[in-house]
Amino acid sequence: MERDELNITAQLARLEVSEADARRFEAAVAQMLEYFSKMRELAVDGLAATTQLVEENRTRPDEPEGFGGADELLANAPEREERFIVIPNVL
Numbered sequence: 001m002e003r004d005e006l007n008i009t010a011q012l013a014r015l016e017v018s019e020a021d022a023r024r025f026e027a028a029v030a031q032m033l034e035y036f037s038k039m040r041e042l043a044v045d046g047l048a049a050t051t052q053l054v055e056e057n058r059t060r061p062d063e064p065e066g067f068g069g070a071d072e073l074l075a076n077a078p079e080r081e082e083r084f085i086v087i088p089n090v091l
Helices: 003-012 019-040 070-074
Strands: none
Touching (some): 003 019
């Protein structure tokens, strides 16, 4: 990555990059790009796509749960006035 590209990218991300950081980032980005170019050399045709390293999913099943409605939510409010949640004044 050229210095100009790095500066443009930093500007788009609204980051201020010092000269020392820019030199360090240049080396890091060059190393990443080299790594990515080596990945292109791998033969991945016929491999199944994976999203995780282990075969089983260790999280809970993604099942929809019923929603009790507004009354259930309002029951959790610390203070309310009819169907409105009372909040303290901030000004």
